[in-house]
Amino acid sequence: MPQLWKPANWSDRLAELEARTGDLKEAPLRRDVRSLGMLLGEVLREQAGDAFFQRVEDLRLNAIRRRETQAEGQQQQADALMQSTVAGVHSLPVDEAYYLTRAFAFYFDLINLAETNHRKRRRRSLQLHNSEAQRGSLRGTLRAMREAGITAEEALAYLSRIFVVPVFTAHPTEVARRSVLFKRRRIGEFLAHLDSIPLPDEEMQDLENAVTAEITALWQSDEVRSRRPEVADEIKMGLDYYEVSIFETLPRLYEEVSAALASEYGLTLDAASLPLMLGFGSWIGGDRDGNPFVTPQVTREAIHEARTRLLDFYLTRVQQLIDLLTTSAQQLPVSDELRTRLDNYLAEIRVGEDVLFGPRFQFELYRRYLACVRARLLRTAGHAAPNADSLEASLAALPPYCSAHDLMEDLSVLRRSLAAHRGERIAETLVDPFLLLVRTFGLHLHTLDVRQHARIHRKALEECSAWQAGSNENAVEIPQHLSPSTLDVLDTMRAIQEVKASCSPEAIRQYVISGAASASDVTAVLWLARLAGINPAGRDGDPGLMPVPLFESIEDLRNAPEVCRELWTNPAYRELLASWGNTQEIMLGYSDSNKDGGMLTSTWEIFRAHRALHQVAHECGITLRLFHGRGGTVGRGGGPTHRSIYAQPVDAFDGQIRITEQGEVLNFKYSDVVLAERNLELMIAASLDALARPNARQPDGHQTGVLEPAWESAFDELSSLAYDFYREQILHDPEVLQYFEQATPVSELEHAKIGSRPSRRGGKMSFDSLRAIPWVFGWTQSRLLIPAWFGVGHAFTAFLQKPGGAELLREMLTEFPLFIDLVRNVEMALAKADLGIASLYSSLVPDAGLRERVFTKLKAEFERTREALLTIAQQDDLLQNNPVLARSIRLRNPYVDPMSLIQVDLLRRKRALVASSNGAASPELDAIHRAIAGTINGISAGLRNTG
Template sequence: MSSFWSPASWSERLAELEARTGEAKQAPLRRDVRSLGALLGQVLREQSRDLPNHSIFDAVENLRRTAIARREADAKGPAHDPEAQRLLDEALDQVHQAAGDLQTGEHGRPSAAYRLARAFAFYFELINLAETNHRKRRRRASLLDESTPPQRGSLQGTFRRLKAVGVTRAEALKLLQRVCVTAVFTAHPTEVARRSVMFKRRRISDLLAALDVAPLPANEMEALESALLAEITALWQTDDVRSERPTVRDEIRMALDYYEASIFETIPVLYAEIAHALDAEYPAKRPTRLSELPIVATFGSWIGGDRDGNPFVTASTTEEAMAMARGLLREHYLGRLSLLFEQLASSTRQAPISAALHTRLEQYLAQLRSSGAHSFGDRFPHEAVRLHLACVTLRLGGTPPTTMHRNLSLTSRATLPEYRSADELLNDLTLLRDSLEENRGERLAELYVDPLLLTVRTFGLHLQTLDIRQHARVHAAAVEELSASTSSQQMATPLSKETAEVLSTFRAIAELKQSSPIAIRQYVISGASEAEDALRVLWLARMGNVNVEGGDADGRHDPGLQPVPLFESIEDLQQAPRICRELWSSELYKPLLKAWGGTQEVMLGYSDSNKDGGMIASTWEIWKAHRALHEVARECGVTLRLFHGRGGTVGRGGGPTHRSIYAQPFDSFTGELRLTEQGEVLNWKYSDVVLAERNLELMIAASLDAIARPDKKANPDCQAHLTGEILPAWEAAFDELSASSFSFYKQHIIDNPDIFTYFDQATPVAELEHARIGSRPAKRVDASATKQRSLADLRAIPWVFGWMQSRHVVPAYFGVGHAIESFIAKHEDGLALLQQMMRSFPLFLDMIRNVEMALAKADFGIARLYAGLVEDEALRERVFSNLEAEFDRTERMVLAVTGQTELLERNAVLSNSIRLRNPYVDPLSLLQVELLRRKRAGERSEELDRAITATINGISAGLRNTG
């Protein structure tokens, strides 16, 4: 039997894999999508045999064809509007009939509506996996031909530009030493997939990658296709909708899965790529060793530490998060040591060991014998390397491999003191590495020991830093209560639950830092609006016995605990430089800065500033705050590290990472960068070694670009393309655009009393409760009978979620069109200036491209159906017409500034992806509207909520955005 993947010619298949441009480059992706679609159709027919009147497959096909026809009619222009409307009405009728009733079948089998939603959502699961596999495929293809110029965003490309402007190898290495990118994983409720679903995704991804092997015998290809069909069937039969909201522990576990899935394996691959890129552009007498490279990537987490608005994160949760991280890392190290034990059976009769390693081993053997293991090592006196590895294993709290345990007569009393710090472990591994190199085992050291050394240098003994986060108003209330109730260090009255938890948190921090002092370093203060917010955290920390200054004790370094103000609103971003100047100039704070090595971290919030002020104002105020904070830091003698709270979607600060890092203010970047990685973004970036390595390389290369600015050195007049410099005319233009858009956004969104009612009724935001996506409540505060709900109640995530699901996508563009149109009308050369900024100013280019992507994902034909859910017809028309007018205006203005005739004209890959997805997203939107209408009409059932949640999952997967 021929496989869907069987080639007509293996030479043509190989040519596809090597293709750089044209149809051949995209052919493998089209084949994967087509073949997976055929397999899904087979599964749908098999799995819907129990339906009496029709199969899910037939319903899906009919809806898909109608949706495609409607899109094609819509694309032909206004003259075809009646045909497009007729097809939309036809699709609505099909949805109404196919959804049927919401009664579950025999043995609780799900309703037709749920199955229909799942079928479309399932298609996106497979498309996403196919596109991810194609990204990996193209990544590998780009490395095949060394004569092809390296891409911008690659490390080799960055080193090449550095070399072109006269930067030497030594100078390039010094620049690289300044770079450190920290990805901080967070658990905002934007990842809809269950953990079991994610595991099945990975198996399907592995099978797709295996089908790329060429040539592949027919029987092996058929076996892979059969396995793929089985995995798709297994995924279909797995619940994608959670029966319960995930706990914080679930979220911790899901994030830790990425270390096992890719990150541990990625680290050696990443540094091998850095070494290769450096040597390719700066040839040296010998290849660069991995052990010689600086650590340029580390990891952090908020999961289990972020208690802002999440009552389920407590002191015990934080303790559990750290224990789980340490446990995972310990198991990884023990696994790597076991591998080394199997591979390094060097005998001192064949190759001696160094004097330093001999001395260390003798010390360990003496300790073991004194603890009861009298014959430890007697039977294998010549396998010193293995004996040393056994001792390292014992110090990590593990047991050496069974053969050594038995043969070396280890007893339960045989112990060595556990490592107190990563430096002690590094010292033992470095002794081993140096000994191998010294005794003709350099290849063994490079192949087996260097990767483990890199891993330990990256993860230490803690795996990741764990940030603690809480809102400033919670600290203020706690300080007030504690100040009033404390007398001679004794609590005079019982504390409130909230204050008791704050104090419990700091006591837990103090205890946890006893065993792992470097794992908790930052305390993020949400809603920071004054210098006192940082001082309150320090006061509370000392109340909880936290050593905020840090220091060295017991052979370990404690960096202390630094308060990190998070500036989120437009007003707070504008006040951030003044607040930090006041803080850093404070006589109370200066000694702490000195204890922390003169370094201060400040966090900038993207999500809330966008919700507060719109796209342009948020982008510009963050950029200006960034620049001004660095100016104040230089004035105060502080080394500033910025923490960027970027979300996954454009409306929450998302977008291409390299472009955003390079768009930072000129001369306002030290090389150290922390940024959040949230929700579905984790799966896109870290589900696979190839993807994880590419993502980290992009961030590192962009950081190197941003501190070195080779384009500026090549073009000192700063008029050339994307040097990073900003001209006075560009700054004045952005100021005007920001003020105009902010005023328009505030008038029509923030201060418009109609907006919240419209948003609440025209979007599925209320269904977040039933979607069970994350542990955190959607609202910052609960509305009561005496308090009217408002936009202030909503977090930025559900705000973006609602607009994205309903295809309005308002946060990503509203105010942009008005601002650009007004600017062009006011200035004779306004359009030409904006077009120049589009070509030459990274920040403006990044913003416009992100807006363009969001516009391409919006659909006001579908959005009008959601608007129909609004009860007040006059209110509905007021708001919808205003939103649609701004959408149309923004589209016109973006096309004018970019010089395009249609959106994404210069991004064929993304344009094709959206075009491919729309015929499947649209039916899901129609089904969601149908189900929401029924629920608003009074129908209530668990199956109805389940079906709505399935549409949420599907639209999220189809648009590749949740919130």
């Protein structure tokens, strides 16, 4: 086989990488996809035989023919093609169906890697053309601000208000195993290296061989877990991204900010002089709402593991400084400040400098000083010295760092000395990035949020009040006759108290209250915290423990402003607010509000709550920080980052924002340094854009974010129409839930071993017990994506029938960011959905009458939504204005479809087997479970969603 990546000439390859528009810029992606597909085919033939490869090809070609026939309007022939393919799949043994699924899933793994590599490629291309700053980039946002008349001083003031905190969560966690993710990253690294110009033939062949070997290794590995992951596994997976990308990304990102300020405003600020714009958080190991496996001990371990990872990284960086910072006192002196601090360290261990170091680092005082810093870090990390005679053992008497401030001061002393003695370049290159990392991560890496449901707290409060009136300072003996849930709450509070008494009390700052509905839900947490010996007030380096109410249902979102007014006007609570810098964090739930009221109403009520909460906060003199609980899919608040942040209400954003990063998107966003940098830049740039609103200062005032009265009235009406329709047709129709259980693979979540958390809160499935994640998961896997669009079509259609309705909605689609975000997200979901495949899933419902009634209803609303959206957008087709996404979906569908057909057949086989064996376990059932898990993995990879 000729070399797949070898160009005809290297000039053409360079032109592709530099191309800004047209087919030329997409040529490298097409080559990667084609080459990876050919290598996968080679591996399949080698590993499974020519006959197996031919079956894969037959399935793929049938899927393509069905799509083409359907596009030509020949639905009957398309249905016949699908039925013949289903019959062929049904004749296969389970293990062969499983391996066919694996083949298609592997194709998507490789295609996703190719698309990821192309995103990195396009980012580099943009960086080569700084004059073409795009909206969404920092440079583009700053340019818009400058052109709108915002001065350099104002721009810096805006930038100093930005603080973005991505919060990693495990649910629904990445489907693939951790070891598989590592193998994928290796292939991604090889692909990136193939873009090097020029490459000798031998090196290119070696890279191609390496890619083939990794594909082979992937094929021979179990791509899904044989056991459900434990929380400890999820903790490790979340922490991996710091080492994979984030530690390296941050200094580069701040350098990009500096370069953008220099380019657009002529400001020369180094990264060390910039305001801190990013922090990180996690729920993994702290989110116990409905997850019995997140125990107080797990929370302790999560904090310990994060701290250990960070300190080990710091130790590596300090050792790097020791290795590189070889400046000699015979060449340049050090500052008196550094010399004094070194002498003080030596005095603490009572060993003379010459005795301690001997000939080691004789004139290299920076290295001697850093040896002391490293010794303190070793003590902080709890590492023992390797042997009694070593330098580290002699320095082990130095005290550990008990605050990040102490470590920063030691590093700052080093930096000042270098800067004062012609070492500014060295300081900028070696010390400043380290200082930035310590400023960002402290000694704890990220804040771990603890989360529990309000009803659990209410029960605990009721039980505890019988034996304890409360104590503001001292913990009390806990009687063991309390219920298990109450004991868990109190044990959790004790674990928090231990963290607060440690050297990193900032490791836990927020306590999130799911299902918050009243001010008493917040004060209950404060009472329980004090009972366990926690002082919620911030003091002496401890930021305190802030209860964060999470408003999830439509009703709770509507009541949130008055609940917070009651809270913020309470004199006792005002004292706590003062200790937190008069700042309050509130969390808004996207997933549950969507399940409760549908896509359109959820979007609008979150917007209204956001705006009203800021108004109440302003009246009460409170700085409000909102925590947006977004998921990865549209049905759970997902969508393009910049567009969603910019869609926040005008004058209801102070620059601080926390956003959940769900497990399903972590690998997509943080698996590589370039991707992580782009994702974090997007969040900073979008926040700056939403805060400064440069569009509002331009003469045309295009998409300023200002909500016109007519638009608000229209949104109110649309929301009311959608809400009533959604509640009547979905929540209040018991047949829908019955259909959902039977026509989707939602019940397979427990066998798919995706995450540690149960899919529902115990008992028989109901809309109350069913979590939002499996609700979205089931509809996504069955290719209907109901949560992302149901009710929208009904509301749009009714509004379009009003005089002037179409014109008003088109005006909103042109000018109002929230409506733009809503419509484009719905459009994307409609494009990913497939009624033909969904009808096949509906055949799993045994009751023909129920099947027909529900599917007919869902299909009618789908068609209504599609038609209304195209009418408003004045388009002939979905994604007409987003050809890149349209092409990606069009190319993916023929590869997703076979896995859907196999999944339906496996579900049918499983149900027949369970019925015939009365649910008894068997090797055959285990094999089906494994195969179904494979289809879930493959469809998720194909759609780039799990739920």
